[in-house]
Amino acid sequence: xxxxxxxxxxxxxxxxxxxxxxxxxxxxxxxxxxxxxxxxxxxxxxxxxxxxxxxxxxxxxxxxxxxxxxxxxxxxxxxxxxxxxxxxxxxxxxxxxxxxxxxxxxxxxxxxxxxxxxxxxxxxxxxxxxxxxxxxxxxxxxxxxxxxxxxxxxxxxxxxxxxxxxxxxxxxxxxxxxx
Amino acid sequence: xxxxxxxxxxxxxxxxxxxxxxxxxxxxxxxxxxxxxxxxxxxxxxxxxxxxxxxxxxxxxxxxxxx
Numbered sequence: 001x002x003x004x005x006x007x008x009x010x011x012x013x014x015x016x017x018x019x020x021x022x023x024x025x026x027x028x029x030x031x032x033x034x035x036x037x038x039x040x041x042x043x044x045x046x047x048x049x050x051x052x053x054x055x056x057x058x059x060x061x062x063x064x065x066x067x068x069x070x071x072x073x074x075x076x077x078x079x080x081x082x083x084x085x086x087x088x089x090x091x092x093x094x095x096x097x098x099x100x101x102x103x104x105x106x107x108x109x110x111x112x113x114x115x116x117x118x119x120x121x122x123x124x125x126x127x128x129x130x131x132x133x134x135x136x137x138x139x140x141x142x143x144x145x146x147x148x149x150x151x152x153x154x155x156x157x158x159x160x161x162x163x164x165x166x167x168x169x170x171x172x173x174x175x176x177x178x179x
Numbered sequence: 180x181x182x183x184x185x186x187x188x189x190x191x192x193x194x195x196x197x198x199x200x201x202x203x204x205x206x207x208x209x210x211x212x213x214x215x216x217x218x219x220x221x222x223x224x225x226x227x228x229x230x231x232x233x234x235x236x237x238x239x240x241x242x243x244x245x246x
Contacts, residue, residue, distance in 0.1 A: 023232040025225045044228055059246050066240055074240040081231060088224045102225070115222045119215050134213060152216050159214040161207055170206045 027106035027116040034147040040104055041072040041117070041142065047097040048082045050123060057128035058097045058135060068139050071146075095121040097131075099138065103151050118155050 025042055034040065045062070047055050066074050077085065086093050099120040106116025120138050125131040137159070145154045156162050161170050231237035240246070 021232050021235075021238075023229045025229055062240065062246050063242055066242055075228075075232065075237050076240050076246050077231070077237060081237060085224050085227050085231075088227050100224070100228075115217055115225050117217050119217070121213050121215065124213055138214070155214060155216050159210060161210060166207075167203055170203055173206075 025102040025104075026114040027103055028114075030105045034105060036146050037071055038105075038146065039071045039073070040146055041069065042102040042104065043069065043072055043074045044100040044102075045074070045076045045097060046082045046085055046100060047077065047079065048086065049079045050094055050096055051126075053128045054122055054125060054131040055097050057132050058122060061132065061135065065135070065139060069142060072142075092121065094123060096123045098123065099135070101142070106151055116151065118151070118159075 023042070030038070032038075043065075045058070047058070049055050062074075062076065082096060086096065092098060099122065101117040101119065102115065103117040120134065122131045122134060125134060141154070141158060145151060145158075148154050157166065161167065228237070
């Protein structure tokens with residue numbers, strides 16, 4: 001699959017007929033121990049353009065996002081493609097820009113038919129600066145947890161601020177916002 | 180023996196603790212809404228995304244291309 005993807009990337013320049021990319025977003029057991037260089041995530045940006053200020057801020061930072069996760073594959077959907085995809089998930093209409101991250105090597109469970117990862121609903125944030133802060137947190141999280149066995153646990157602990165440490169972090173953030 | 184129990188500070192303390200708990204919970208719910216772990220919904224859009232990529236309509240991002 002990696003080979004196919006690489007060839008897809010190479011053929012992105014005008015060419016006759018690029019070979020089809022065989023994409024399977026389901027998680028599977030890694031063949032080798034995970035390293036920081038492992039191509040682990042498929043990242044999709046779904047953005048219909050509904051939330052204009054946040055959309056502009058996110059799109060302006062896509063090159064940076066790509067630079068931080070060169071090992072992974074990033075896909076940017078057009079507004080039309082985003083609308084089509086969100087029709088499958090109507091409850092998230094208006095939550096875009098949404099960054100959807102599929103983990104190729106997530107732990108298996110019956111609940112999500114072996115699709116693992118997480119999503120970042122940036123459209124829920126009205127202020128572009130706050131949205132960028134969350135995007136930075138997301139990039140930091142992905143970089144720091146590339147080799148984690150169970151990403152779901154890390155999301156809860158780190159991003160949802162669960163536990164005592166998370167509570168302290170919430171308080172610290174609240175005090176910073178007040179300043 | 181007839182010491183009065185300081186009701187007002189106790190009530191203020193309890194209300195403060197309740198508000199603290201409520202605020203932490205509110206912030207966590209907000210974060211859960213923004214950063215969401217996958218559930219069934221993502222498996223519904225996964226096939227749509229796979230099809231877009233496999234049909235060649237959606238290609239990996241290449242630095243320098245306009246977005």
